[in-house]
Amino acid sequence: MMARSAPPEDLAMAPGDPPVVDVEGLWTTFGKGDEAFTVHQDLQLSVQRGEILALVGGSGTGKTVLLRQMLGLARPTRGSVTVLGQPASEMGREGAASRVGMLFQQGALYSAFNVLDNVAFALREQGTLPADVVRDAALVKLQMVGLEPEHASRMPADLSGGMVKRVALARALIMDPPLLLLDEPTAGLDPSSSDDFVALLRELHQALRLTVVMVTHDLDTLFALSTRVAVLADKKVLVTGAPREVARYPHPFIEHFFLGERGQRAMAPAHTVVTAKEP
Ligand SMILES: Nc1ncnc2c1ncn2[C@@H]1O[C@H](COP(=O)(O)OP(=O)(O)O)[C@@H](O)[C@H]1O
Numbered sequence: 001m002m003a004r005s006a007p008p009e010d011l012a013m014a015p016g017d018p019p020v021v022d023v024e025g026l027w028t029t030f031g032k033g034d035e036a037f038t039v040h041q042d043l044q045l046s047v048q049r050g051e052i053l054a055l056v057g058g059s060g061t062g063k064t065v066l067l068r069q070m071l072g073l074a075r076p077t078r079g080s081v082t083v084l085g086q087p088a089s090e091m092g093r094e095g096a097a098s099r100v101g102m103l104f105q106q107g108a109l110y111s112a113f114n115v116l117d118n119v120a121f122a123l124r125e126q127g128t129l130p131a132d133v134v135r136d137a138a139l140v141k142l143q144m145v146g147l148e149p150e151h152a153s154r155m156p157a158d159l160s161g162g163m164v165k166r167v168a169l170a171r172a173l174i175m176d177p178p179l180l181l182l183d184e185p186t187a188g189l190d191p192s193s194s195d196d197f198v199a200l201l202r203e204l205h206q207a208l209r210l211t212v213v214m215v216t217h218d219l220d221t222l223f224a225l226s227t228r229v230a231v232l233a234d235k236k237v238l239v240t241g242a243p244r245e246v247a248r249y250p251h252p253f254i255e256h257f258f259l260g261e262r263g264q265r266a267m268a269p270a271h272t273v274v275t276a277k278e279p
């Protein structure tokens with residue numbers, strides 16, 4: 001049997017920089033007594049500057065909880081989650097917004113606020129900048145995600161799914177955080193909006209020199225964006241490495257995830273044209 005404390009098998013080269021995210025010996029337990037259940041058990045993960053790490057795992061394996069811990073919204077039961085050299089749970093709300101941006105799974109815009117006020121939220125709450133400076137900063141972010149100034153006064157209910165994601169992304173980036181967390185960024189988008197959003201994320205990753213941790217079930221998104229994949233299974237990070245390498249790792253979840261029909265399609269080289277069989 002493998003020792004539980006063994007580090008995850010890393011199939012990629014480890015760069016020398018200090019990690020942007022460092023998760024050490026993380027345990028997360030919910031509930032008490034008979035009701036207690038453990039989601040993470042001695043989980044290790046580090047993310048280097050500039051990476052786009054895809055975090056994959058079955059439903060309920062604690063992917064969203066892990067992102068929330070990186071944002072400082074949830075505390076480890078044991079172990080540590082360090083972001084840019086500081087424990088994530090000690091960043092405070094303001095500190096968090098300037099270090100980490102998060103795109104929540106549902107977009108999660110404030111429905112009573114228009115687009116501009118949603119984007120400006122963290123900056124306005126900070127209360128240190130004049131209103132017109134906050135407004136201009138929000139407009140710059142809107143432009144950055146491909147929206148027009150006239151979208152600023154729209155209400156969330158009047159936006160398409162793709163636009164909600166863009167506004168949520170602009171909001172996550174309002175304080176120029178070096179680390180961006182994405183929870184299922186393309187879930188619920190049609191294929192064309194999904195491709196557009198992936199292209200936008202790729203551009204912003206480069207232009208803003210972001211480090212990205214992204215939870216995704218979508219293999220097209222995973223192969224199009226990620227520089228490395230970490231697989232959450234058996235309550236820990238089972239394996240990390242380049243997408244194609246991880247796909248070959250023998251584990252039932254990985255086989256199901258990558259080697260099903262969907263996976264084969266996503267892994268095929270982009271120029272491969274699948275033609276119908278001759279009769
Ligand atoms: N605050 C909480 N209190 C109790 N249970 C929670 C809490 N947050 C998450 N969980 C449970 O932890 C498990 C992992 O949740 P989550 O991280 O959302 O999974 P996923 O990998 O699908 O994103 C689930 O069983 C969920 O119900």
Ligand SMILES: [Mg+2]
Pocket residue numbers: 063064065
């Ligand atoms: Mg989730």
